[in-house]
Amino acid sequence: MAQALLGLNVGVFYAMLSLGLAVIFGLLNIINFAHGAMYMLGAFVALIGYTMLDDWFGISLQIGFWASLIVVPAFVGLLGIVIERTMLKRLYELDHIYGLLLTFGITLILQGLFSNYFNVSGTPYPGQPEILAGVLNLGFMYFPTYRLFAIVFSLVVCFATWYVIEHTRLGSRLRAGVENSPLTQAFGLNVPLMITLTFGFGCALAGLAGVLAAPIYSVSPLMGADLIIVVFAVVVIGGMGSIMGAILSGLALGMVEGLTKVIYPPAASTVIFFLMVLVLLFRPAGLFGKEK
């Protein structure tokens, strides 16, 4: 039970990242390889905002944790919008693999830039708020307050995203744009703008996950590199068809990984990939995906 809860902690990051990938994939048909780098960027911007801004500008300027939850996703989302406007936009007519390759190139650039300035072994984020320090007594176990906050906060964000996409007017327009872009455009909706904003939003989700992860894990240039491949496996297992599929499989696989760590530790880093093999054998479209 305790391990499942710790696993859930990893699971919410998987869920947020695969949710962002799913949202972007839904509208752009592009797998954003840079998603892991956006997550890393989120953690670094939070770290820089907390520790280095006053050094850089010579005035007392610090972005605290709470402010980071707003400022950092906005920054990462904006970067996403710039990338979409200037580069991805030119590739929509081509095979989808070019989008994957472009975002892979962007990943290399971001990783390389941060590796130049920061130690690859990682820096701790010191800005964890007082109120979230310490542990909570849950009755059956003691659990770090911050981790519980991260779980609840991420779940709220994930389900809010799901609600907006599946049950609001805005969401129905987005889904119409996915279904038939020219027709939707003929009805007077600005599909290219929707695509740009959606890409920005997906990146912002990754950035937010980065901020939330910063106080738990050490902030390092490579923190997104291996995570993104696990998230790819999560996405294959869940199936790209549904938003809910991305969230639920993310949460479930985080817990599976957490439990494997207890039962047979050496397999913890590969168990998700083996599950992916099993799912592919029996349900090639993924657990929640629809066969095309």
Next chain:
Amino acid sequence: MINRALWIIMLVAGLTAPFFAYPIFVMDLLCFALFACAFNLLLGYVGLLSFGHAAFFGGAAYITGHAIKVWGFPPLVGIVTGAAFAMVLGAAFGYLAIRRQGIYFAMITLALAQIIYFMALQLPFTGGENGLQGIPRGNLLGFIDLNDSLTMYYFVFAIFLTGFCIIHRTIHSPFGEVLQAIRENEARALSLGYDVDRFKLQAFVISATMAGLAGATKAVVFQFAALTSAHWQTSGEVILMTLVGGLGTVFGPVVGALIVGALSHELGSFGSWVQVILGTIFVVCVLTFRRGIVGELERLVRK
């Protein structure tokens, strides 16, 4: 015409290279060139983007290293063992991956390759972070001493040529024509009665085997199987080489491997900036230069 010129340049350059450049460096380039040709067979001629080819390259390096060092295999048998391992691995990965298309295919191969990476990190015989060290080069056919770097160079060049010719032959055969038909229009190839999945799987296995051959040779050259060979960024690097040289051209991957390899070597002292520069080349290639160097040349000549 341009192809014949490139053949001659490649043979002359390959035979004389060790007298102008450091042989180990040229051997490294040859291994990557073969690796890139193997990768290009899939992406350039079947339209399948495998993001997990480092698994074959690195996996074969470990198996070859172990076979030579611990089991005492002679070098050639060791290399063949490594390539055979890559062939089996390729059959298994290919069988799983061809169930999905396009970017899913890329994601699945990437995830499968990560299993091999973690195995290379954790299995008892691989040496973990340090890699598998101290692989003896031994004697070729029992009497040719491979510790001499010039001899070793021509051995590697022969392996490269063999692999290159196998890939060349595959592309320019009726089998290769079917592969290109699948790339152009899979549904049409299917309706013409071709068993598309079987063709894709066969191409995948050939490509994996040749990637394994390259990795196995590299292990013998450096007497060392490194963890980075199996890392997914190596898969990315081979994609970059193919893209720079020219997707779907016979010589493109060779040219690309030379350029990217030489570039990484020259920029080695800049540390992580190499990654930034390679990433930038990647972005520029995808945005403006999708034919690659050889592809652009061919287009110019055709005009």
